[in-house]
Amino acid sequence: MIKKFAFYLLITSAPFVSKSQEKDLKLWYQQPATTWVEALPVGNGRMGAMVFGNVQYERIQLNEESIWAGKKISIDNPGSASHLKEIQQLLLNGENAKAHELSTKFMLAIPNRFRSHQTLGDIFIDFGLQGSPKEYERNLDLSTGVATTTYVIDGIKFKREVFASGPHDCIVVRITSDKPNSINCKINLSRERDATVNSYGQNSLLMNGQIVDVDDSNGEGGLNMKFGAILKASSADGTIQSANNSILVKSASNLTILLTSASDYSLPKLDFDRSIDVKAACDKIIANASAKQYEEIKKSSVDKHRELFDRVTLDLGGNDLSRIPTDKRLNAVKNGSADPQLIQLYFQYGRYLLIASSTSPGVLPANLQGVWNDHYDAPWDSDYHTNINLQMNYWPSEVTNLSETNESLFNFIDAxxxxxxxxxxxxxxxxxxxxxxxxxxxxxxxxxxxxxxxxxxxxxxxxxxxxxxxxxxxxxxxxxxxxxxxxxxxxxxxxxxxxxxxxxxxxxxxxxxxxxxxxxxxxxxxxxxxxxxxxxxxxxxxxxxxxxxxxxxxxxxxxxxxxxxxxxxxxxxxxxxxxxxxxxxxxxxxxxxxxxxxxxxxxxxxxxxxxxxxxxPELFAAAAKTLERRLANGGGHTGWSRAWIINFYARLLDGEKAYENVVALLQKSTLSNLFDNHPPFQIDGNFGGTAGIAEMMIQSHQDYIKLLPAMPQVWANGSVKGLCARGGFEVNMKWQNGKVSECSVTSKQGNRLKINVNGKAIDLRTKAGQTYKLL
Structure with a gap:
């Protein structure tokens, strides 16, 4: 029975944001990263960087989405079609061993492996500083996409900002101090394999590279992907000189470093395009970025990021623990403490990572590690696993209001x-x-x-x-x-x-x-x-x-x-x-x-x-039994698997078990920088976890919208703004004691709205662009 329900149009949308939510959008730490999985990620969809925050000797590890070993070759086994019917009949007859033997011989690819996505290299900055830093902090602001490191040495306060600019298509490093002419450093651009770095003019470095693969079990070798990078340093004062693979900076009051890269890869060709001039592509990007002031570059980058990121806000209640470093909060959760705001930070981190690894100027979808990989031969090649993992990367895209991040996935599928x-x-x-x-x-x-x-x-x-x-x-x-x-x-x-x-x-x-x-x-x-x-x-x-x-x-x-x-x-x-x-x-x-x-x-x-x-009901109950059995036998032991379980329990309308698995994801499969741990690092669990948390708050797969379908008691009070539902709807809501207390829905397409609010079925016609307050 559809019930009639009074409603009115909203002139302006309610904020649905608490003060605690506004504060808790930073990952922050009181010490530098000592390992790669402690560093903080920035990205613009095409390029990524991991920021360590070391005081004396900073490392910023770099990636570009298309830097892959290997090349385009046919791998299909020529014997497959002629032996297919025989293999199929063996399987139908229950002769699996023979079918496996024939399949290995006649269906397995030749070669049966491919090569890995690779790191672009590193920026190293040697500051030559002596003494122990005071007031040290490094953080990543999810709302801006800027990683910041601050510290005091010898009474001088230094500040570094690192971000990946989408509008200007480069990694940006900005170093300042509160004492004039106090910045002295040596900048290196480095890659261990298949590249050379040389001075390029007065204040720049040029990387020229081409991946050289040897013949091995992964297939025929050769001179494969061409790639390159340009790093440019500038300052309002002081001196800057480049030589070999280094830039020397003396007596500067501020320093801006721009880094971009390119390859000769073409997605439409699924291959190299030797007509692409890698150096010219980098030159053009650096020239365009260099024509802008730092603050202008930063503002345009932050504005683009916020246009996507700010669409969704979340408050799951609980105490404001944002003054406690993120690693300490995570350790507390691992030891049994509840921290709803860490979970909301984790949720927003997943959205941040999707924006940073799957938006323009990027062309390729997020791989097993997004766009962050410090290896030449990465675990699972940092590839595209299409039997769950690539799909999971994009589970949060629609429901968490990041529909645009799908574009690279769709282009990839089409190609x-x-x-x-x-x-x-x-x-x-x-x-x-x-x-x-x-x-x-x-x-x-x-x-x-x-x-x-x-x-x-x-x-x-x-x-x-x-x-x-x-x-x-x-x-x-x-x-x-x-x-x-x-x-x-x-x-x-x-x-x-x-x-x-x-x-x-x-x-x-x-x-x-x-x-x-x-x-x-x-x-x-x-x-x-x-x-x-x-x-x-x-x-x-x-x-x-x-x-x-x-x-x-x-x-x-x-x-x-x-x-x-x-x-x-x-x-x-x-x-x-x-x-x-x-x-x-x-x-x-x-x-x-x-x-x-x-x-x-x-x-x-x-x-x-x-x-x-x-x-x-019979299949629904059996699905619950399946999960119970899997978990009883040690299931969910990888990050992405645990994330999938969250989504399963959300669909089973079991908020308490969904929440147990959110906590287990943090306790067992989350690194100190909140990266998902397979182990080792694999990003799909971050995305699956974010999708699962959203699925606990809103579902729309049954031809109507259901609010708070799997809300655990620990999140009894909270609010969310900007989640999306099928049919072209955007939902804002608050809840108290597990019940929706305020709710408004914006209709993007003017479709019929069917929604369940606190057990009441509402059915109304809508107009595109209008917002309806339901409670």
Missing amino acids: YRLPGRETAKGMYNAKGWTMHHATDIFGKTGINAAIQYGVSPLAAAWLTLHLWEHYQFTGDKKFLKERAYPIMKEAAEFVQTFLIEDKHGRLVTAPSMSPENAFKLANGEKHQITYAPTIDIEIIMALYNACIESAEILKSDQHFAAGLKKTLTRLPAIKVSPKTGGIQEWIEDYDEAEPGHRHISHLLALYPADLITPDQ
């Missing part, structure tokens, strides 16, 4: 359609496009690493659901027609031509796996490769539902939609395991080889999809 078509045809004799569990920036869509990890043929189909979600949140029909639907349709075409019939007449995927988990056969053998794992069925259901609804919205492609509807009737059902009472993970009710496995892929239907809701 991969071309190699994905070749893989679909060459490996599977199928139409459409596909990719598997991991890739680099050179268009690799085949099965890499190993069969037991790499067989995820519906990874592309899962990725395309981000485009559908963007439409759901924005209502942008032009986007749906011109971008989202063509990409989703082509992924669905792959599935339609990839599916085969099993002995029960069902349409199934083969070969495939439940990402990276193993099962036991009756004879005790452990396997991962199989047919029709539950995650595949759930992805197909979600994708086909999106395509069918898109065709209805666009009033087109009805014949294609009819084919998808027919296929949906022949898929295996999502089942409850008679053995465990949880969601069955595989086509057969196998015993789990690792009941506490980090992947919980068979719950994709619960989150991020919307296939398991309270409207399916």
Whole structure:
């Protein structure tokens, strides 16, 4: 029953922000970073830097998104298509070992590995200072994107600011003191491999680089990516001289350092573009930035950042502990203390990191480490894992009002359609496009690493659901027609031509796996490769539902939609395991080889999809049982896995368990600079954690908006401004004692608003651009 509800239009929106929230937007520390994972990150989407805050000898580690080893090569195994039917039949017959053997021989990529994203290098600044600093502090202001270090030596107060300017496309370092002519330092630009650094004019350094790869198990070597960087120093007074790979600064009252970089990578080509003049690109950026005063550069950078960041504010109540250093607050939480404001800081840190690693001028999406990586051979190559991790990076984008951060992801997905078509045809004799569990920036869509990890043929189909979600949140029909639907349709075409019939007449995927988990056969053998794992069925259901609804919205492609509807009737059902009472993970009710496995892929239907809701009580209860069993066996032991569990419990409407896992994420998988710890550092847990906290406050996947669906008692009083909901709505609310006390909703598209507030169903028509106060 829809209830009538009185409402009125707001002329101005309420602030919904407490004083404690305004104070608590800084990570801050009383000592410099001693390791990379203690440093503080800044980024502009394309470039990143890690700021250590050392007093005598500062290090600022640098990254550029496209600095990758390797090159574009075809990796698809030429034997795949001719052996596919044999492998599929072996799986249908239960001969998994033989199927695994043949798949390794005829389906695994050649070569089966690819190379890593790499560090750009470092800026080192030697200040030659003697004595111990006093009043030391380093901090990162999430609201401005500026990392600041301050200290006093010999009675002189020094201040350093570091940020990554989006408008001016460079890393900016500003050093000042309260005593004139007191800044003396030596600046070095350094990279250990494949580059030289030399003096470039009176006050600049030029890095020239080209990655040189040797022939090895990762494939053919060669002279690959070209890249470069320019560092320029300037001051209002004093002297600046460059020589070799150093700049010497004497008697300056202030110092500004600009650093930019470039490569000859082209996303449309998924390859090098040797027509790109790397040095000329850097020269142009530095010239444009140098024409501006420091304060102008800083203001434009902060303004751009705040336009995105300030859209959402959050206050979860609790005591104001912002005067306590962040690492000490985190340690207190690890020792059992409650700190709601640290959780709200963590939430906003996730939004900050997404802005810093996935906005213009960046072109590539955030990788496993965002845009921060100090390695030449990074853990998991700092690559794009598409069997959960890349998807998780963008879970907070829509709900936390950062829709623009998706642009690089969408462009990446679109670019991969071309190699994905070749893989679909060459490996599977199928139409459409596909990719598997991991890739680099050179268009690799085949099965890499190993069969037991790499067989995820519906990874592309899962990725395309981000485009559908963007439409759901924005209502942008032009986007749906011109971008989202063509990409989703082509992924669905792959599935339609990839599916085969099993002995029960069902349409199934083969070969495939439940990402990276193993099962036991009756004879005790452990396997991962199989047919029709539950995650595949759930992805197909979600994708086909999106395509069918898109065709209805666009009033087109009805014949294609009819084919998808027919296929949906022949898929295996999502089942409850008679053995465990949880969601069955595989086509057969196998015993789990690792009941506490980090992947919980068979719950994709619960989150991020919307296939398991309270409207399916048996599956809903089984999903809860699945989580209970996973956690009882040690599950959630990686940061990203724990973050996914938060989202699961939020969808299960269990605020207390969701909160327990937020705390566990901080206690077990968070580093002192609040980076997520896989271990080692991996950024997806930060993004998944932020999404999970949002999901506890607002949900909109069931055709209506539900406020405070999973609110724990410890957050009984609070407020949030700017969270978004499907249908094109932006929500502000306050709550007391777990109940909404104030609420306003802004309609961006003029769609019908259906919302549940404190158990009351509200249904009203809206006009685009107007705000409705509901309480």
